[in-house]
Amino acid sequence: MTRLTQNDRDAYERDGFLLLDGFISDDWLDRLDAAMTRFIDESRSLTTSSTSILVAPDHTPEEPRLRRIPQTVAFDPDFEAFGLRGPIVDLAEDLLGPDVRFHHSKLNFKWRDGGEEIKWHQDIQFWPHSNYSPLTIGVYLVDVDDEMGPMGVFRGSHKGPLSPLSNAAGAWTGALTEAEIAALDPRDIVWLKGRRGAVTVHNCRAVHGSPPNRSPRMRPLLLHTYARADAAPLTGIMDGVPFANTMVRGVDAPSAVYADEPCPMPPNWEQGGYSSIFAAQRAMS
């Protein structure tokens, strides 16, 4: 089903992102709310993170503070239906063409009163693919305003250089350096605020991040990454995760397509383990 206009598709190609208001129906939003609430309730039995719920260091069972539900589609049937068969799969097909592979999903919280910053970064270095078709679709599950840590994107930065996401000593930080950020024009930053049900799309090369949530309202952002079938994943980061790297539209590609420009590789997560961008950016900056 085509949901985008040619203007939308042109804007995505030109700017590297889209913001679509009112994209998700109330029926879907109610199902997603209920699924999110189940995880928040479950977190009340946790003192530290579990496989399906990553909590912030100041989380307590009485006062839950969640960072992320990783791999939402693996842990809940409504999240599974949404990520593999929901309206955002139409959107992915609209932008990527008929053959679409699902890569991963997550629900990023920014908890009220201090939910953490996500520093400026590009996604593709976390999970390199043979080409730069992967994109991430975000769904705001509540109205998100300036105070709540909306996602910001540098317009057109998907056409710029790929950062190694490392510090001056060459150690992985998962974030751009101050010098790399200074080379970008702050006037290009677009803050993707939106109402409940708004959808964001950003290309895997787009420089993006989000400030802390200083408001008394939490900011849940449900994210799914899809790629063209001919984009072969180059690391095993999603190996063994249910539904990761499965086709959600069309047919698998007979050959991988390799982009000309090489992609900086992340550390070997199979050795060190990977939990989330929150932990990665804090541990290694």
Ligand SMILES: O=C(O)CCC(=O)C(=O)O
């Ligand atoms: O949650 C956010 O605001 C941004 C998420 C993000 O950039 C990421 O998980 O890569």
